Each structure stands twice: as C-alpha cells, then as structure tokens.
Amino acid sequence: MATLNTDELLAIRDEEVLQPDRRLIDFKYFNTRPWIVENIKRALRLGLHECRGRSILDIGTGFGYFPYICEFMEHDAAALDIPDHRLYDRVIDALKINRTQHTVNPFEPLPIPQQPYDYVTAYQLAFNQPGKETVWGSSEWAFFIEDVLNNQLSSGGRIHLELNWSFRIGAWYDADTKRLFDRYDARRAGNEIDIYKR
C-alpha cells in the first residue's frame, strides 16, 4: 500500500467515472486496500513469495493489481487486456504495468512472447463476451490451452485460472469443459484450474 500513489488513482477516478457509476467502480477497483490484499493472497497461493525472478503473464488484468504485486515480489510480470478502455489505460499507466492491448478471441492465438512465461494467469475472467450470449465451450478452451502450452509457457510452467461464474450455464464451466480439463490432468477446485506443462 505504501508504494501506491492512491491520490493519483483517486484523481483518475474523479476525472473518468461519473457520479452514478462511482459506487460500483469504487467497490470493484478503487477500494484499493482489499484488492491489494486479495492480490497478495493470489500471489501467495501461487507460491510467488518463495521464489524470485519468475515471468508471469496475467490475462484480463483490469487495473493490473496482480502484476503490480508480482513486480513488488521481484518477479517479471506482463499483462494483457482489451484495447482502448480509457479508465484501465490510465490506471495501468499510473501503476507502470507492462500491459499489451489485446482481446482474447476464440480460436485466435495469443501474441507470441519474446521469452516463454513460467505462469499464465487469468483472474475473474471467463472470456464470455459482455452483452452477448456466447460462452466458451470445450472447443474454445481446448484451443486456448494448447496455444498457452505450446506457445506461451516454459517447460514446467503453469496455467492458473480463476474463472468467473457463468449465469448462462449456471456453473464455472460446462461438463464437456470439465472433461477437457481432466484430460490435461488439471487440478480443479471450484473456479480454480491449474494445468502444468510437463
């Protein structure tokens, strides 16, 4: 918390977020302390306090608090999120996060990294398209996992997903996708999925 310029973040909030939207956005992101705590917990769950210098890609990073914590813990964190979101863009700049603007689309590979990552993470994300009825099924997930295993991760690297609930299917993911994760020997616990590159 001491390294964060919360005055700068609140100034961005005052300039970018209209009054009626503030309660939600304050709760979701500008309520800094709980989000920093939550992201420290995420880093601890990955064991990032027990090592240094790991490379991490965080997909759908939002304000970038997770890569911020990773960098604080002396790791090398990169991030991806959709392009041209003014509020995210300003906060990402303020936090000096190394983030690429990129929308993850079904059956499209991620940008090729210069060096493979030790971890590819995604938190509170399902790749469902906001306002649309589309939900990723097992084919979309299969393409994504193969792409991450083959093109993004170093040997021994790890995919760690903490998915958003899908109201459409009434679960974190559907039964076919569960079987797909199992084929990769995924560790599944609620919305958390871990797959290792052997």
Ligand SMILES: C[S@@+](CC[C@H](N)C(=O)[O-])C[C@H]1O[C@@H](n2cnc3c(N)ncnc32)[C@H](O)[C@@H]1O
């Ligand atoms: C609920 S927010 C979670 C933000 C952050 N991971 C966290 O846990 O605080 C979902 C994020 O995923 C991003 N996102 C949604 N669909 C995406 C896609 N297809 N490609 C890239 N980012 C996406 C959104 O822009 C947003 O930043």
